[in-house]
Every structure is written in C-alpha cells, then in structure tokens.
Amino acid sequence: MSGGIVSIWDASCFVKERIRCDSNFIIVKGPFVLIGDMNEVRNECDRMGSVFNRNEVDVFNSFITDSDLFEVPLCGRQFTWMNKPGSKMSYIDRALVSENVLSIFPDLRLTSMERGWSDHTPMLLHNLKIDFGPTPFKFYHSWMQYDDLEGVVQSVFEVEGSNGIPFPEKLRIAKGRIKSWIKEKKQTNMSRSKQIIIRLNDIELMIENGQATEEHLQERLSLFQEMASVNKKEDMVTDPNGIKNAFFEFYKKKFEYEPNQSLISDLLPQNRLNEDDCSWLERNVSELEIKEAVWACDSDKAPGPDGFTFLFIKKIWDIIKVDLLRSVTAAFNERKLPFRSSSAFITLVPKVDNPTLIKDFRPISLIGVFYKIVAKLLAIRLAKFIDKIISMEQSAFIAGRQILDGPLVLSELMEWYKLKH
Structure with missing residues (x-):
C-alpha cells in the first residue's frame, strides 16, 4: 500500500x-x-x-x-x-x-x-470505492436533529448587507457552510464512538470480575443504544465508465434529432382568456402565495443540484422567507430566473421491479428548490383557468406510454396523418 x-x-x-x-x-x-x-x-x-x-x-x-x-x-x-x-x-x-x-x-x-x-x-x-465522478451535495433529513443547524443557516441569510444577494446564491453559500458544519459533527461523533467503546470495555471487565452494579448494566445498555448505527453496504460494480457510456449512447440515439419534412398548418387557439383573467395571472407574488406553493411540494422528493429538500425549506422558513420573496418577485418582474437556478441533474428511474436492461429505466430531471417553487406557483395559478384554454382533444391520455414518449407519439401521429392524406 x-x-x-x-x-x-x-x-x-x-x-x-x-x-x-x-x-x-x-x-x-x-x-x-x-x-x-x-x-x-x-x-x-x-x-x-x-x-x-x-x-x-x-x-x-x-x-x-x-x-x-x-x-x-x-x-x-x-x-x-x-x-x-x-x-x-x-x-x-x-x-x-x-x-x-x-x-x-x-x-x-x-x-x-x-x-x-x-x-x-x-x-x-x-x-472498495469505485469512482463514478464527484459526489454531489445532498442534504439529509437526519441532520435536522442537531439544534444548531438553524444557526448555520442564519449565518448566511441574516447577515447585514446581504439583501442584494439572490436566494439561489445564498443557498449555494449555505451549502458550503453546511458541508463544513456536518464534517465537524462527524468528527465529533467519531470521537464519541471511541469513548463509548473504551467505556463498554471497562464495564465488561467489571462484569467479568463481578464488580458491576445495576447502574453499570443500565449504562451498558444506554451506551449500546447510543452506539447503534446503520451499516450501509455499497454494491460492487465493475467498469463504471462502460456503464455510463452504454446509458449515454442508448438515450442519445433515442432522442437524437431527426429532420421531418411534414408541414403542420398554423392553428389559432379557439379558447382565449379575457383581460381580467390575464391580469389575475400576472399579478404580483405574495409571501402567502409562495408559502402555499412551498407547502404544496412533497417534503421528501429527490433533490436537484442544490442538494436541498422541501422539508429543509419548511424547517428554516422563517429565516429565508424574505429573501425567497425578493428573488421570486424579481424573477416574475424580470421574466428571468437567477443564474444556476435552472440547472438540473438527469437520473434514471426503473420502470419495472427488477430492471436488467437499459430500456427498463427512464430518465428524469432533478431540479433545484427555487425552480420548483416558481414552477409550482405557475401551476397553481394556471390550474384555475386550465379548463378555459385546453380543448377536449388536448386532454387525451394514451395508456401505457411514458411522458418521455411524447416526441415518439407525435412522430407516430404525423406518419399516420401522411398515410391518410
């Protein structure tokens, strides 16, 4: 070695x-x-x-x-x-x-x-470790058991003179602080584990020598409970580069651009919103509306590049709500998302219980919390008028097809149209 x-x-x-x-x-x-x-x-x-x-x-x-x-x-x-x-x-x-x-x-x-x-x-x-590339940051809900987590977040969001910093950028800074903070926590836990092992050994010697009291036995049980942890086993996978390339080539071929000579006539929408509806949709965003959007999002959904879940956002709501309102309002007024907030991870989700082939997976995008909040706000607003602008023909559902099959379904319909005409 x-x-x-x-x-x-x-x-x-x-x-x-x-x-x-x-x-x-x-x-x-x-x-x-x-x-x-x-x-x-x-x-x-x-x-x-x-x-x-x-x-x-x-x-x-x-x-x-x-x-x-x-x-x-x-x-x-x-x-x-x-x-x-x-x-x-x-x-x-x-x-x-x-x-x-x-x-x-x-x-x-x-x-x-x-x-x-x-x-x-x-x-x-x-x-044992195999390098699949840099490990992205991910916030674990178990970290919220530490009382000083909110203090770490407050050190970023409540610093004087930081009001001009966009919310996604503050989250990025908070990520660095949290990584350093949890590293110190892990070192402390490791030191405590060594102390527990030494103490357990002392108590066991007293038990063997007949010197242990009832208090020692109770202490031993308490130490075992404190020491209890889950051992995570990593699956041993060979040739990670080959696996990456296989998935990349599969989806590259599936979604690559194929020029199509079919022409589709311009169709004017039959249903339109009136001025009052448009004004309601474009009104200013309120703190209450943002909070309703945040609480409407599932707490345990997989995080995106920022590594944060909505359980974390809800936990620190009182600390971040002013910054979040400012950044969301700016995004609506400027019609532009902050830098990096639209970044996404693409991950694979199995479509069957025991996937063995690449086609048994489907890719999904994991986006950050800020993007999700803006998208949820728009979805909640549009939901009130969706029945006014979507025709019955557009609401059809094709059983057995995935969302990702949309371009393929459209291509099949166009081919059918050409054959019929």
Missing part, C-alpha cells in the same frame, strides 16, 4: 512482542497496517473445537484498544484457519489499521479468498 504505510505481514510476532513490552513502549505513529496471522482471537465465537483462553483474549483486545487500532471487517468467511480434518477452526487472520489509514482509505475491505491446500485462508486487503 502507498502513502508511507508500513505493512507487517507476520503480525503475530509483532503483537506478542508488543504485549510483552512494558508501559514505556511507544509505537511509532502511523499510518500503519498489521495484517496476517495474529495467533489469537477476540471473542469466544472465533474458535470452534479448540481451547478458548479468556486472559489471552483480554490482553489482545487491550492491545488493540490501547494502540488506537481498528479492525477491517472480513467478508466471505467466519473462520480463517482450519486443520486438515476440519475439526478445529479459528478466526486468527486479521487486518488492523491505524485511524489515519482509514482517513486515507475510508473504504477498506478485507475479502477472503479460496483456501486451497493451505490451512490459512488467503486474504485480500483492498479499497
């Missing part, structure tokens, strides 16, 4: 030598990796058919804790050593790394290979 990491493949000698040394022994600061046969287990379930020694296990676990080491999880097998008859098995081959190794390689995995004729299982230490 690169990055100045020291690999110690015959780890058992190093571990035993470290355990025998006195308290003045100092391990050189990493990054470093210990990988290989440790000749020791960490739990009783790590041995089967052989003698389990609690004292040796406690010493080994203490060595790992005192040295600030972390074990890389093993994938594929429960035991890494087996005698020839198969009557004895142990999990003694491990990978222990220092914390700064994880900061360099945060997606380390230890995968067991085929044992073959050896009594030990070969292990592969590798980095």
